[in-house]
């Protein structure tokens with residue numbers, strides 16, 4: 542038996558949604574994309590929404606729009622995060638400024654507040670299904686709230702994605718709102734969303750514009766994301782049930798602790814141990830459990846003089862366990878066995 546790190550089962554509703562689009566003959570951007578943006582608008586307290594081709598594009602476009610004509614804006618991003626963030630900043634012509642994490646894998650708040658004083662744009666990521674509490678604070682520079690991994694979470698009775706100036710998200714398959722590929726940008730500022738829309742279609746662009754690319758979301762991708770969104774709450778509830786079971790197992794082992802930030806949508810289950818991530822992954826994978834590092838590499842390694850010791854430590858000692866909404870009892874006992882093999886004294 543193999544337990545994958547994430548699993549998408551494309552059943553009947555996905556087949557039907559894709560088939561309907563194919564039969565309509567309109568595969569590129571159209572009515573289904575518009576319907577998806579309306580669903581998102583309802584989820585995000587009525588903000589203006591633009592669907593785009595990926596979360597990385599969403600971030601790159603938002604940075605361009607917020608950096609107010611600066612050719613090389615200084616953009617703050619977390620060091621312990623997905624590489625897409627680094628490339629979005631570079632693709633926007635920006636200078637990435639890396640910020641370290643704390644033990645909960647959210648940002649080191651004091652350092653982030655200090656760093657933000659010298660930024661043109663700050664990207665705050667709700668990481669791994671948790672909440673980044675800094676979104677509730679005021680910063681002098683514009684803030685982008687990244688909900689790619691924590692989509693659907695509510696904090697202080699507000700949907701995540703409605704705290705900052707601009708929100709971005711992803712419809713990549715493994716994400717909580719994932720279909721196949723795609724992303725979105727939202728904001729209370731309709732004018733900003735209109736100005737970003739102008740960057741997404743070369744066929745309708747003014748030739749003087751600095752940047753335009755093909756960044757529209759197709760009907761076919763929108764249809765898949767829409768079906769996933771329809772199932773997102775149920776999936777989140779199932780993950781919560783499994784996560785509570787994992788909690789119960791782990792209290793038995795003193796050498797390992799789950800990461801306990803503010804829980805958002807229970808997207809990932811991350812543990813920190815005295816064992817190295819490499820050792821844990823090897824032991825679990827030998828049993829067929831596809832545990833992974835939460836991030837492939839800390840992003841400050843791309844910058845020669847950047848120093849983020851907590852991100853390095855998280856990379857050394859943190860592992861993401863498979864947390865599947867449709868896990869079965871057999872898979873759960875294998876996971877239980879794997880944790881015992883890894884952590885029993």
Ligand SMILES: Cc1ncc(COP(=O)(O)O)c(C=O)c1O
Nearest residue numbers: 595596597623625689711712713
């Ligand atoms: C936090 C975060 N933001 C943005 C992205 C980029 O999204 P996409 O894969 O749709 O480009 C990712 C992707 O892994 C992510 O984890």
